[in-house]
Amino acid sequence: MPPHEGRYIIDGDVHVSPRYLASTTGTGDPALAPLLDLGWGVQHDDLGNAYVNAPDRKVRLGYLPEGEDDGLWRINAYEDPFGPPTWGACFNDRAPTEFVRAFTTALAAAYEQGPDAYLARPVSGIDEHDPFLAVVPLLKHGWEIDRPRWGVFAVQSPDGLAGMEFTTGALDPEAELTTRDARWQLWAGKSLDRADWYATASSDTPVALLSAVTQCVSDPAPLPRWRQDTYSYIKGMAQLTPILPPQPPAPTPLDLQRAVASRRPAALPAASVPRWSTASPSALPGPRR
Incomplete structure (x- = not known):
């Protein structure tokens, strides 16, 4: 288990399914931990914002x-620390924390491999760098290709409450980093225009980072949340299942033997029988006839 996962356990009293309707946990620690565990620096401003930097300042x-x-x-990455970002990704304030953690965990792994990994540009038809690979986890878990639109490839969850879009053609690099007009957009809610949470990624975001998120989003396992913190729209659309307290483990044969032994009465001490010796007094004479 990675060291950060044991320190930041996301808890709750209900399981939310499907997980893309779970919304945020309200804490950033689990998603920051994969980068901080690599020794990345962190600074805070007076408002409570946190800024994390790679040692070489390139992420x-x-x-x-x-x-x-x-x-x-x-999250931005740079070929030149003093130049414009090579790629950028954004998660809004209601995006499930687990999805952000999936991204930062993959980013931490890519950073350890070097610039060829965390600055790898998507290239169509090139094995692990093919942009389509980011959509494959969704399709494997039952998501379907949405009705076609000019210049947009889209997939949608079976219930229609989540989707992912890939925009083709030329895009404004600055707009990709500062608005939702990015190459990739992942969302959940009643519609794209009324999304409750969303995530965007610019054109040159490495496919491995995107795939980590789509794999996490499409995982059928539910996510834990506190019922009082779930939003009203979730309660009407998602399935909330109470989290039962853990049951004690089943007793082993050895446990049963010990339990039986603890109930068995203790053995009585043996009766004291005087032993004959030369020091023993002689028997008294019996009455005379």
């Missing part, structure tokens, strides 16, 4: 609860 993350918009998580 930066902002956790911005007091930011200018709803972009709570902003």
Whole structure:
């Protein structure tokens, strides 16, 4: 188990299914941990925002609860630390924390491999760098290709409450980093325009990072949440199942033997029988006839 997972356990009293309707946990620690465990530096401002930097300053993350918009998580990578970002990703303030953690965990692994991994540009038809691979986890878990639109490839969850879009053609690089007009957009809610949470990624975001998120999003396992913290729309659309307390483990044969032994009465001490010796007094004479 990675060291960060044992320190930040996401808890709750209900399981939310499907998991893309679970919304945020309200804490950033689980998603920050994979990068901090690598020794990345972190700074805080007076408002409570956190800024995480790779040692070479080529990858930066902002956790911005007091930011200018709803972009709570902003992650950028740079070929030149003083140049414009090579790629950027954003998760809004209601995106499930587990999805952000999937991204940062994959980013941490890519950073350890080097720039060829965390700056790898998607290239159609090139095995592990083919952009389509980011959609494969969704299709494997029952998501379907959405009705076609000009210049957009889209897939949708079976219930229609989540989707992912890939926009083709030329895009404005600056707009991709600062608006929702990005190459990739993943969302959940009643519709794309009324999404409760969303995540965006620009054109050159490595496919491995996107695939880590789509794999996590499409995982059929539910996510734990506190019932009082779930939003009203979730309660009407998602399935909430109470989390039962853990049951004690079944007794082993050895446990049963010990239990039986503990109930058995203790053995009585043996009766004391005087032993004959030369020091023993002689028997008294019996009465005379």
